[in-house]
Amino acid sequence: MSKRILVIQGHPDPERQHFCHALADAYSQGARAEGHTVKEIEVAALDFPWLRSAEEFEKGNPPPDIKSAQNAIEEADHLVFIYPLWLGDMPAILKAFLEQTFRPGFVTDSGEGMDTISTARRLKGISARIVVTMGMPGFFYRFFYRMHSLKSFKRNILQFCGIRPVKTMTIGMSGGSEVKREQWLKRLQGCGRQGI
Numbered sequence: 001m002s003k004r005i006l007v008i009q010g011h012p013d014p015e016r017q018h019f020c021h022a023l024a025d026a027y028s029q030g031a032r033a034e035g036h037t038v039k040e041i042e043v044a045a046l047d048f049p050w051l052r053s054a055e056e057f058e059k060g061n062p063p064p065d066i067k068s069a070q071n072a073i074e075e076a077d078h079l080v081f082i083y084p085l086w087l088g089d090m091p092a093i094l095k096a097f098l099e100q101t102f103r104p105g106f107v108t109d110s111g112e113g114m115d116t117i118s119t120a121r122r123l124k125g126i127s128a129r130i131v132v133t134m135g136m137p138g139f140f141y142r143f144f145y146r147m148h149s150l151k152s153f154k155r156n157i158l159q160f161c162g163i164r165p166v167k168t169m170t171i172g173m174s175g176g177s178e179v180k181r182e183q184w185l186k187r188l189q190g191c192g193r194q195g196i
């Protein structure tokens with residue numbers, strides 16, 4: 001079954017010469033080859049301010065680029081987030097994008113606060129994959145750091161909004177040697193083909 005897939009590139013550098021961009025391209029290429037529809041959002045290329053208050057979060061009007069991103073998310077069956085680990089977490093620009101985008105009025109039917117557990121999740125039915133690259137070995141992030149930031153993103157943001165299942169992929173040593181990088185790109189292409 002063909003899916004509508006949205007790839008969200010969270011690398012802060014819009015120049016597109018990083019491994020994260022190669023991973024996104026590999027995923028999209030695989031997905032399109034199997035007939036999935038792929039849209040891409042380059043967070044670094046969007047125009048939006050910092051979100052600065054609860055009032056803005058709960059009652060404000062999202063800027064046009066954020067509104068377009070919300071529409072693209074709503075229309076998708078599957079989201080793919082790709083970003084490098086920066087200071088143990090997602091880069092600030094991606095977090096700023098999530099704060100702008102995943103507002104109560106967007107993720108819940110009632111528009112009530114994110115702390116209202118019983119509120120209907122509008123994004124139910126969408127699945128996701130999170131792909132994180134990092135300088136340290138992947139096993140170190142998984143076992144020593146216990147993937148805290150990744151688990152928080154998965155559970156406290158995506159699953160909280162009804163998005164599931166959420167699969168994760170940690171790519172240590174920024175992909176490793178050329179040979180290893182090629183293997184990662186092939187893996188991403190394979191995930192794209194399967195739309196997972």
Ligand SMILES: Cc1cc2nc3c(=O)[nH]c(=O)nc-3n(C[C@H](O)[C@H](O)[C@H](O)COP(=O)(O)O)c2cc1C
Binds near residue numbers: 019085088089133
């Ligand atoms: C500001 C900054 C902070 C970083 N913090 C971490 C970190 O906390 N842990 C880690 O393993 N790698 C860290 N790195 C390395 C990046 O994760 C690595 O360069 C990136 O995954 C490579 O992917 P790219 O080629 O797509 O940029 C950091 C890099 C930068 C520039």
